Amino acid sequence: QADGYKLWLKYDKIENSELLNEYAEIVSSIYFKDDNDILKNAKKEFSLALPQMLNKQVKYSSNISSDNSLIVDVYENLPNDLKDLVGNDIEVLTDEGFIIKSLTYKKKSITIISAKKNIGILYATFRFLHLMQTHKKLKSIDLVDSPKVDLRMLNHWDNLDRSVERGYAGFSLWNWQKLPEYIDQRYIDYARANASIGINSTVLTNVNANALVLTPMYLEKVEALANVFRGYGIKVYLTARFSAPIEIGNLETSDPLNPEVEKWWSNKVAEIYKRIPDFGGFLVKANSEGQPGPQNYGRNHVDGANMMATALKPFGGNVIWRAFVYSEHDDTDRAKQAYDEFLPYDGKFKDNVLVQVKNGAIDFQPREPFHPMFGAMKKTPLVIEFQITQEYLGFSSHLVFLPKLFEEVLDSDTYQKGKGSTVAKVIDGSLYGNTLSGIAGVANIGTDLNWTGHPFAQANWYGFGRLAWDPDLSSEKIADEWLRATYSNNQDFIEPVKNLMLTSREAVVNYMNPLGLHHIFDTGHHYGPGPWVDNLGRPDWNPVYYHQADANGIGFDRTPSGSNATEQYASYLEKTFNDINTIPEEYLLWFHHVPWDYKLQNGNTLWDGIALKYQEGVNDVTHMIQTWDNAKPYLNDSEYNEVKMLLQIQLKEAKWWRDACLLYFQTFSKKELPEGVEKPT
Ligand code: GCW
Numbered sequence: 001q002a003d004g005y006k007l008w009l010k011y012d013k014i015e016n017s018e019l020l021n022e023y024a025e026i027v028s029s030i031y032f033k034d035d036n037d038i039l040k041n042a043k044k045e046f047s048l049a050l051p052q053m054l055n056k057q058v059k060y061s062s063n064i065s066s067d068n069s070l071i072v073d074v075y076e077n078l079p080n081d082l083k084d085l086v087g088n089d090i091e092v093l094t095d096e097g098f099i100i101k102s103l104t105y106k107k108k109s110i111t112i113i114s115a116k117k118n119i120g121i122l123y124a125t126f127r128f129l130h131l132m133q134t135h136k137k138l139k140s141i142d143l144v145d146s147p148k149v150d151l152r153m154l155n156h157w158d159n160l161d162r163s164v165e166r167g168y169a170g171f172s173l174w175n176w177q178k179l180p181e182y183i184d185q186r187y188i189d190y191a192r193a194n195a196s197i198g199i200n201s202t203v204l205t206n207v208n209a210n211a212l213v214l215t216p217m218y219l220e221k222v223e224a225l226a227n228v229f230r231g232y233g234i235k236v237y238l239t240a241r242f243s244a245p246i247e248i249g250n251l252e253t254s255d256p257l258n259p260e261v262e263k264w265w266s267n268k269v270a271e272i273y274k275r276i277p278d279f280g281g282f283l284v285k286a287n288s289e290g291q292p293g294p295q296n297y298g299r300n301h302v303d304g305a306n307m308m309a310t311a312l313k314p315f316g317g318n319v320i321w322r323a324f325v326y327s328e329h330d331d332t333d334r335a336k337q338a339y340d341e342f343l344p345y346d347g348k349f350k351d352n353v354l355v356q357v358k359n360g361a362i363d364f365q366p367r368e369p370f371h372p373m374f375g376a377m378k379k380t381p382l383v384i385e386f387q388i389t390q391e392y393l394g395f396s397s398h399l400v401f402l403p404k405l406f407e408e409v410l411d412s413d414t415y416q417k418g419k420g421s422t423v424a425k426v427i428d429g430s431l432y433g434n435t436l437s438g439i440a441g442v443a444n445i446g447t448d449l450n451w452t453g454h455p456f457a458q459a460n461w462y463g464f465g466r467l468a469w470d471p472d473l474s475s476e477k478i479a480d481e482w483l484r485a486t487y488s489n490n491q492d493f494i495e496p497v498k499n500l501m502l503t504s505r506e507a508v509v510n511y512m513n514p515l516g517l518h519h520i521f522d523t524g525h526h527y528g529p530g531p532w533v534d535n536l537g538r539p540d541w542n543p544v545y546y547h548q549a550d551a552n553g554i555g556f557d558r559t560p561s562g563s564n565a566t567e568q569y570a571s572y573l574e575k576t577f578n579d580i581n582t583i584p585e586e587y588l589l590w591f592h593h594v595p596w597d598y599k600l601q602n603g604n605t606l607w608d609g610i611a612l613k614y615q616e617g618v619n620d621v622t623h624m625i626q627t628w629d630n631a632k633p634y635l636n637d638s639e640y641n642e643v644k645m646l647l648q649i650q651l652k653e654a655k656w657w658r659d660a661c662l663l664y665f666q667t668f669s670k671k672e673l674p675e676g677v678e679k680p681t
Helices: 017-026 037-054 080-091 118-133 185-196 216-230 259-275 301-315 334-345 403-411 423-427 455-469 475-486 491-512 543-547 571-578 585-591 606-630 637-669
Strands: 030-032 070-072 098-105 108-114 142-145 151-155 201-203 235-239 281-284 318-322 353-358 382-387 438-442
Touching: 017 037, 030 037, 037 118, 037 185, 070 118, 080 098, 080 108, 098 118, 108 118, 118 185, 118 475, 151 382, 151 455, 185 216, 185 455, 216 235, 216 259, 259 301, 281 301, 301 318, 301 334, 301 353, 353 438, 382 403, 382 423, 403 423, 403 455, 403 475, 403 491, 438 455, 455 475, 455 491, 455 637, 475 491, 491 606, 491 637, 571 585, 606 637
Parallel strands: 030 070, 070 108, 151 201, 151 438, 201 235, 235 281, 281 318, 318 353, 353 382, 382 438
Antiparallel strands: 098 108, 098 142
């Protein structure tokens, strides 16, 4: 198999003899009940992983007895004396949580893995194996863990022709032509990988939706996928094209208040649940970037979402309604439009509607301040949408460790309910006591042999899942775990390469969009620099709209003298952002139009500061290459070469970004490049 196919589930043999002995003892006699699909899959993972890691077959016993060294079962099946030992810990678990504990049972040391439900056992299994893979001590383990977020979802922007919008890792995994009969091993491995990091929902299709997926011909195929994923605790969702009643239902309208339309959706939903009893629901992009929606009929987002919610409610399904809206007919700052449009609807959505909001107010830029809807929309559960695929972050050619970006957003304090009202608390529902919570990530997965194109892009899928489980995890811990499971447990490898990962996000900000610059990508593909583009049909698509460079300076004035987007934040932040003396410099040009001679905190002029940041980005990539070269002894040739070649592309393109942006901005600043910045050749 090619390097990378096995992801972070490689289960390499453990060479350290002390650990090997410890683990071998713990699993010397296992009781593992597997009387249903989820437990079967869990046990299968055990039987795959343990012989590889421990280099010997495992022994299962058919009854729980005092001879067992490891007991795996849901709580209700445990004998009473064991129940007494673990009862308190089980009580605090959610339905998806688990315990892994060492304890003394009948005077012997044993390990127990238990949970309220089967799915908890599956998650525990993956965690237990992961702890072994990452060489953690297990002898006196005491782990009680539950996910903090309910819906941990991947959003695939996969089209029915298998192209993937903003996908840089091959084609869509879903082979519609061979489904439903042909179950590709990939579907199973995809489900395993997701379950191993706790992802429990997947939206199979692009938000720019094709109504055909809701026809019987496709639903049969969706059903086949759902049947595979169910055994791994993953629910299937579909995108619902708002005009489907017209396109596939022969109606003349898709007005959400039209009884025929309501009936059509109710019937459609019932048809889906007949095939897929645990269907998750619909993800909807409506009246956004030309997609149809309720506004086509003079209705609003609440009308549209609630109509679908009513159809889904009897079956326990959800509507996830996206708030990614901005209009060319609206000349207010694009960054303000979603908030302005959605805030008045707070409290009006049905209880099975969640509103999905991108992490920032523009569009998945290398850095954006958190979206002002977080914390402000108090009565509606908000799902945060991250983009794992690197649309504005170098596709699958650049190494960028995104958990650093995700963490920055989740840790941001909205101040909406006083200090400490972080985005993470909004998302996990704890700030306002929501009954439903969710995190979505736009998937970076495709048919590439290694799933994600860039080997390190696997870490972004992995890290997304881990943060969805626990939004308070540190990116440092995630990088550490992933490196150990993927490459090596050798500390001399891990420390420098972890550092490389953790600096990679700031590097891309520096060489693409430093100091709050944003959306200066070339048209359409969003890959290379295009700050000069000013001729697109819609002004809000032109990079010049976002950087506003002129003879005086650069940056988008979002203070009261400009668009006043700052007013959408809690008053403490509004003040902080409005005042050029208190604004964090990483957001400077996001909120302020700043003179070229303005003095930055370090004493440099803005012009020099921008130029030096671009250079710093290039230098960062040079360091990343050096680090990778030093890591060579710990890698096989293909592992080393693949990343090395990609880093060389990254270096070349970091220079391209630096030179293109500086040469262009220099036509306004009319200033020389400062010392230390390489002259473009
Ligand atoms: O990021 C932009 C992308 C579009 C995408 C849109 C969205 C799916 O450029 O490709 O469409 O956002 O999120 O709806």
